[in-house]
Amino acid sequence: MTKQAANWSPYDNNGGSCVAIAGIDYCVIAADTRMSTGYSILTREYSKICKLADQSLMASSGFQADVKALQKFLAAKHLIYQHQHNKQMSCPAMAQLLSNTLYYKRFFPYYSFNVLGGLDTEGKGCVYTYDAVGSYERVGYGCQGSGSTLIMPFLDNQLKSPSPLLLPAQDAVTPLSEVEAVDLVKTCFASATERDIYTGDKLEIVILNADGIRREYMELRKD
Amino acid sequence: MESNQAKNSLLSSHDNIQRTQYPYVTGTSVVALKYKDGILMASDMGGSYGSTLRYKSVERLKPIGKHSLLGASGELSDFQEILRYLDELILYDNMWDDGNSLGPKEVHNYLTRVMYNRRNKFDPLWNTLVLGGVKKGQKYLGMVSMIGVNFEDDHVATGFGNHLARPILRDEWREDLTFEEGVKLLEKCMRVLLYRDRSAVNKLQIAKITEEGVTISQPYSLKTFWGFSAFQNPTVGAEGSW
Numbered sequence: 001m002t003k004q005a006a007n008w009s010p011y012d013n014n015g016g017s018c019v020a021i022a023g024i025d026y027c028v029i030a031a032d033t034r035m036s037t038g039y040s041i042l043t044r045e046y047s048k049i050c051k052l053a054d055q056s057l058m059a060s061s062g063f064q065a066d067v068k069a070l071q072k073f074l075a076a077k078h079l080i081y082q083h084q085h086n087k088q089m090s091c092p093a094m095a096q097l098l099s100n101t102l103y104y105k106r107f108f109p110y111y112s113f114n115v116l117g118g119l120d121t122e123g124k125g126c127v128y129t130y131d132a133v134g135s136y137e138r139v140g141y142g143c144q145g146s147g148s149t150l151i152m153p154f155l156d157n158q159l160k161s162p163s164p165l166l167l168p169a170q171d172a173v174t175p176l177s178e179v180e181a182v183d184l185v186k187t188c189f190a191s192a193t194e195r196d197i198y199t200g201d202k203l204e205i206v207i208l209n210a211d212g213i214r215r216e217y218m219e220l221r222k223d
Numbered sequence: 224m225e226s227n228q229a230k231n232s233l234l235s236s237h238d239n240i241q242r243t244q245y246p247y248v249t250g251t252s253v254v255a256l257k258y259k260d261g262i263l264m265a266s267d268m269g270g271s272y273g274s275t276l277r278y279k280s281v282e283r284l285k286p287i288g289k290h291s292l293l294g295a296s297g298e299l300s301d302f303q304e305i306l307r308y309l310d311e312l313i314l315y316d317n318m319w320d321d322g323n324s325l326g327p328k329e330v331h332n333y334l335t336r337v338m339y340n341r342r343n344k345f346d347p348l349w350n351t352l353v354l355g356g357v358k359k360g361q362k363y364l365g366m367v368s369m370i371g372v373n374f375e376d377d378h379v380a381t382g383f384g385n386h387l388a389r390p391i392l393r394d395e396w397r398e399d400l401t402f403e404e405g406v407k408l409l410e411k412c413m414r415v416l417l418y419r420d421r422s423a424v425n426k427l428q429i430a431k432i433t434e435e436g437v438t439i440s441q442p443y444s445l446k447t448f449w450g451f452s453a454f455q456n457p458t459v460g461a462e463g464s465w
Contacts, residue, residue: 006245008349010342010370035374040385042366043376065339065371108343 011063011111012037015198016048017147018059019155019185020117022125022140026178026209029117030185031059031145032193032220034201044201044222051213053078056091056118057206058098061145062132063111070110073101091118095128095136102134109133113144119208125173140172147192147199154188178207186218193220246298246349248272250283251422252384253294253353254412256396257362257377258405261433262355264294265409267417268442269424276424284430286437288313290358291327292430293334296381297350297369305348308337327356327363331373339371351381357434380412383420388412402431414445 018031031048034041049059050071058074060067077097081089089097095116102110109132116128129142140161143151162170174181185205193200203218248270255264270278283302284294287309295302312333316325325333331354341347347369355364365375378392391412400408406429417423425447430439452459 008347008369010345010347012368012370012372014372037372042372042385043374045376046374063372065335065342065368065373068335068371068373069339 011066013062013111013146013198014042014064015146016061017143017145017151017189017192017196017199018048018061018113018115019143019151019188020059020115020127020129020141021155021159021176021181021185022117022127022173023176023178023181024125024173025119025123026181026207027057027117027119027125027127028178028181028185028205028207029057029059029115030189030203030205031061032147032189032199032201032203034199035064036198039197041201047204049204049206052089052094052116053091053118054088055120055208056089056094056116057208057213058114058116059144060112060114062113066110067112070101070112070114074098077101090121091116091126091128092120092138094118095126095138098128098130099134099136102130102132106133113148115142115144117142117208119210123210125208138172140174143188145199147189147196150192150195151188154191155184158184178209182207182216189218189220246301248277248299249349249422250281250296250299250302251420252380252382252388252416253283253296253351254380254384254388254392254409254416255294255353255355255364255378256392256400256405256409257355257364257398258400258402259398260402261357261362261431262292262364263402263405263409263429263431264292264353264355265413265427265429266294266296267413267424267427269422269426270299271422274422276422279424279426280442282428282439284428284439286430286432286439287330287354287356288316289324289436290432291325291330291354291356292432292437293330294353294355294381294430295350298348301348301350305334305337305350305352309333326358326361327354327365328358328361330354330356331363331365331367331375334367335371335373338367338369338373342370353379353381356432360434383416383423384412387415387419391415410445414447417445417447 015036020029035046114130120126130136189203205216207214253266266283270281366379367373380388
């Protein structure tokens, strides 16, 4: 009998959805806390949001081990940055660093889908979305992960961001107030949870504004 | 032909590199939970060579240092290699002789890095590990998989246990479980696994870790009942079946 080789993959998809919305003087970053593998749930309480610097937060879904490695790498880089410059890295700088870091592993990628949210140097909300190998773009709102196909069109419909093709370029930040943005995020996840099996359990929302960081939680369907 | 050779030399630029490639002798599920004073962990003692039950007295729960307890499922020789890594880690930690010692969180983090590093080399340690412990009144329970996926929870289970035991744990687990209740709950899980997981054997150990240290029970068996009429004549109600 031929040996039946058990096969393995260096990647897994642990699922999850991430959303970020930038406003004029705030940024809302949200992700669910479910971690899955295949059809099973590993844990219902895993935070996908990571504080990289005072003014930047990253929400990541994809392969948890790669995400963790990426977060640790960025934390180490940021520590060195602080020692060298005696300040926190700005969100646009962190965005570039994240892109370079992802691209560095272009041929054995970090299987992580990130949205980076924060406040830029003028205190305006900013959101960056990425693919796994580092292409990135500054946007007014963004969404990544297993539920992104459900959430993104809804955000497009509700937020009607000006086309990036417009000349002169229009500001992409959303016109919503902070409270409205938080409510919108909650609706997004409540809906995504209905149809995406990898999204659910609990929603973690982080709000960043001039006063600092605030966290909110909302229960989601557990099935 | 030529392109095939070129491809081969690209794939094996260093001759005779062997990577793991599949597991030989494996252990099945480990189930663990937090209870009032610490962590309880259970695993059976079978070692399967494919579907052959090759070993029947394998200890898969091991104390690590003063504050941690490790349970492993998967390839047993890889588990023994991990134990060697940990022995060295604890030894070098002791040699500082500064009164500090690695807690469960640190050991879990170490294991996470080892597992992830090996998957990066495409030479994984074929295990799912459960790490529990108590240090300075803090209970800790976490898991790491073969490719480095890791997390903490109030109760965890590897392999089949994630399908069969965790639903039970989600129903019945409480923060303030007593030792007796915890053992009873683990035995309930292990019994379900014994009935439904073909590679489970009826010889298990339960380990306890508290602030006072680790205690691993002697191997023992669970009481089973195979006399259900559906077991004895499974086709009785199935008309048209053979």
